[in-house]
Amino acid sequence: MTVEEQLANGEVRYIDRRDGGVKAEAIYGEWPLRWVYGNPLGRLAQWLLIRRWIVSAWYGRRMDTVKSSLRIRPFIERYGLDEGEFAEPVDEYNTFNQFFYRKLKPSARPVDAADDSVVFPADGRHLAIADITGETDFFVKGRSFDLARFLGDAGLAKRYEGGSMLLSRLCPVDYHRFHFPCAGEAGIPRFINGWLYSVNPIALVTRPSIFWENKRVVTPVESPALGQVQFIEIGATMVGSIRQTYMPGEAVAKGAEKGYFAFGGSSVALLFEKGRVEFDADLLENTANGLETYACVGERMGQALGQA
Numbered sequence: 047m048t049v050e051e052q053l054a055n056g057e058v059r060y061i062d063r064r065d066g067g068v069k070a071e072a073i074y075g076e077w078p079l080r081w082v083y084g085n086p087l088g089r090l091a092q093w094l095l096i097r098r099w100i101v102s103a104w105y106g107r108r109m110d111t112v113k114s115s116l117r118i119r120p121f122i123e124r125y126g127l128d129e130g131e132f133a134e135p136v137d138e139y140n141t142f143n144q145f146f147y148r149k150l151k152p153s154a155r156p157v158d159a160a161d162d163s164v165v166f167p168a169d170g171r172h173l174a175i176a177d178i179t180g181e182t183d184f185f186v187k188g189r190s191f192d193l194a195r196f197l198g199d200a201g202l203a204k205r206y207e208g209g210s211m212l213l214s215r216l217c218p219v220d221y222h223r224f225h226f227p228c229a230g231e232a233g234i235p236r237f238i239n240g241w242l243y244s245v246n247p248i249a250l251v252t253r254p255s256i257f258w259e260n261k262r263v264v265t266p267v268e269s270p271a272l273g274q275v276q277f278i279e280i281g282a283t284m285v286g287s288i289r290q291t292y293m294p295g296e297a298v299a300k301g302a303e304k305g306y307f308a309f310g311g312s313s314v315a316l317l318f319e320k321g322r323v324e325f326d327a328d329l330l331e332n333t334a335n336g337l338e339t340y341a342c343v344g345e346r347m348g349q350a351l352g353q354a
Contacts, residue, residue, distance in 0.1 A: 051243050058247050060171050060338040063328070063345070069335070071171070071217070072125065109124045109309040114142035121145075125219040130154075138205040145223050147289075155221075157301030157344040162271065164228055164323055164348045165301055168314050169221040170214045171338035172347065174329035178211040178317070185254040195258040197276065197317075198238040206276070208320035212329075213257075215245055215313050215338065223306040224279065225343050227322070228350065230269035232277075234294045245282040245313045248347040255256050257315070262287050267298070271350035275303065276317040285310035301344050319345060 058071040108114060118139060129136055131154035137143035143169065158165050166172065175181050175191075184191045191211075194203040216222060226232065240261040243249055250256055261281035266274050279288045290305040292298060325348040332339045341347065 056200070060236040060340050061328075061332045063339055063341040069340075070153055072211045072219070090197070101159065109143040109146065110141050112140060114206055115145075117138055118145045119143045121219075124159055127219070129222075146218075146309050149223065150221055155301075155342055155344045158346040160346065160349075162349045163300075163346045164350055165225075165274065165344050166214065166341050166347045167212075167226045167227045167277070167304075167316060167343060168214045169342045170216040171315075171340050173213040173333045174213070174325040175211045175213070175333065175336055176325060176330060177208055177320075179209070182338050185250045189254045192255065192258050194236045196262075196278070196315075197264060198236075198262070202276075205274070206317050206319060209319045210323050210325065211321075212316040212325070213313060214315070215311070216307065217223060217311050218309070221343070222308075222312070223343075224304050226277070226292075226300060226302050227269065227316055227347070228269045228275065229269065229300045230267045230272070230275070230298060231296070232292055232294060232298050233266040233268070235263045235265045235290055238264065240281070242281055242283050242285065245280060245311060246255075257289075257313070263290075265290075265294075265304075269350075272322045272354060275319075276315075276324075277306070278315040279307070280315065281307075282310055282312045285312045322351055324351055 059068055060071060062069050063069070118130055118136060121127075121142075122136065131150045133149040133151050136145070139148065155169075163353055178191050178193060181191050183190060193206060194200040197203050197206075212227075214224075238261065241256075241259050243253065243256040243260055245256060245260070253259075257280060263279045264276045281288055285307055287308045288305065289308065292302070292304050298304075326346065329339050329347060
């Protein structure tokens with residue numbers, strides 16, 4: 047079943063890698079999303095106001111108030127979050143945003159130790175595309191992925207022709223720190239300004255170009271095994287900000303923290319040069335079937351192939 051067909055049936059489905067089951071996503075703010083992207087008045091509101099940074103900045107400030115901390119306990123209970131994973135007791139979070147970009151105990155997200163493994167950069171729902179420039183059905187049949195616009199650099203895009211991409215979609219209920227998929231040296235992040243559309247499939251099937259229209263941060267990571275990897279954070283509606291916590295120019299370990307998103311759903315993309323990575327078979331199969339795969343940061347998502 048395609049993503050469009052799933053949404054027509056009123057659901058977004060994914061494969062949960064933990065048990066292999068097909069599950070329906072509990073979509074945070076589902077009704078407003080469907081109104082904004084499916085109703086003519088909603089689309090007008092989106093165009094005039096919702097996609098603009100000022101709306102997300104306003105909401106982000108609300109999540110930084112002490113009063114917002116009253117939302118934490120109901121949120122945990124509604125979405126069944128495991129408090130045992132949190133690095134701090136729940137009462138230590140003074141605002142909803144502090145809770146939202148919380149750290150986890152290292153034992154909660156072990157990093158795959160195999161020398162040749164490449165790991166997921168974030169908790170979330172993932173799509174693996176073996177040849178991004180050969181992709182002709184990006185969320186909508188007949189839609190190609192615009193790599194040059196996505197990277198904001200036509201010359202850099204040529205380097206990744208025939209390359210592979212992992213898209214990791216973080217929902218508001220997910221852990222919102224992102225991590226390096228491999229060891230290497232991380233460069234200086236480059237900001238590309240843009241809009242703040244939602245990255246939920248409800249929005250993407252109406253406008254797949256969201257990925258190269260939204261605000262983005264692009265960081266090169268030089269890896270001995272993978273060559274140059276591009277790590278891209280993609281902003282979205284109600285994302286207060288994209289914050290970096292690593293030090294550019296220093297060596298980073300596989301699984302080390304790179305940064306975090308303040309409140310809102312968002313996405314991370316990894317772009318690999320041609321012939322540098324081999325995604326695990328289940329990721330490719332699920333993606334071909336129109337299904338995202340839920341997995342956690344630090345888990346293996348493929349292997350490095352060495353020199354291209």
